[in-house]
Amino acid sequence: MNKTRSSYRKQIDRLDGHVTTMGRATVEDILSATEAVCHGDHEAGRDVIDGHTAAERLNRSVEDSCMSLMLLQQPLAKDLRLVTGAFRAISDLARIDEMAYQIALLAEEDDVCEGPLSSELGELAAQAAKMLEKAIDAFHTGDVAAAENVFTLDDVADALYDHVRADVVQLLRDGGEPASAAPELLTVAKYYERMGDHAQSIADWAIFRATGAYRGRQMGESS
Numbered sequence: 001m002n003k004t005r006s007s008y009r010k011q012i013d014r015l016d017g018h019v020t021t022m023g024r025a026t027v028e029d030i031l032s033a034t035e036a037v038c039h040g041d042h043e044a045g046r047d048v049i050d051g052h053t054a055a056e057r058l059n060r061s062v063e064d065s066c067m068s069l070m071l072l073q074q075p076l077a078k079d080l081r082l083v084t085g086a087f088r089a090i091s092d093l094a095r096i097d098e099m100a101y102q103i104a105l106l107a108e109e110d111d112v113c114e115g116p117l118s119s120e121l122g123e124l125a126a127q128a129a130k131m132l133e134k135a136i137d138a139f140h141t142g143d144v145a146a147a148e149n150v151f152t153l154d155d156v157a158d159a160l161y162d163h164v165r166a167d168v169v170q171l172l173r174d175g176g177e178p179a180s181a182a183p184e185l186l187t188v189a190k191y192y193e194r195m196g197d198h199a200q201s202i203a204d205w206a207i208f209r210a211t212g213a214y215r216g217r218q219m220g221e222s223s
Helices: 003-039 042-048 052-073 077-109 116-141 144-176 177-211
Strands: none
Touching: 003 042, 003 052, 003 077, 003 116, 003 177, 042 052, 042 144, 052 077, 052 177, 077 116, 077 177, 116 144, 144 177
16 A cells, blocks of 8 residues: 555544544533533533633534545545545534533523423433434444434434423413523523434434435435
8 A cells, every 4th residue: 555545544544533533522512511501510511611612623623634535535435425424424513512512601601400490401411412422423333223213312302302392481481580591491402402403414424424325315316
């Protein structure tokens, strides 16, 4: 194997590892932000906030690597699917991490969540983190069945979100001091629900990486 080819192979392998590393770090940020907003763990929230700039830099670096591989190396077949899928998965991870960051900022401003809603939001957050973890694992291993299971898990996340939303509406109807936190509670719940949507997107790209099919189409087919 010549030196150029060896360098190319290392770039491809490094890219695969970056997606996994960033995915696991994003899962940790979801859980830390949840500790901050639901349990008042401001140190956990501060960890998310302090690491945000570094996470953004890494995201841009990996995106640049994807573009470099596509433009300069012109990968084919499964390598092209990896680079394309990684580029899109990294974008989804950046959006999830941005939402975790926003939750951590909310937690710094006020104790948003109290009482039974703390438990419900915690369940929703745990579901979003579980979906992301499984989507990232599926992307790395090429396990199509595991990726498809993420879509099933989203049904649970949607039901949890609907339940939280109904409880927040009831909180508003009841009035009183707890109702003042209702807008923030809805915002946090919506963030978690959207995290699940992005985890589904990563699962889609995991299937694409493994099979070349994206939402029922093979790579190269016209829509």
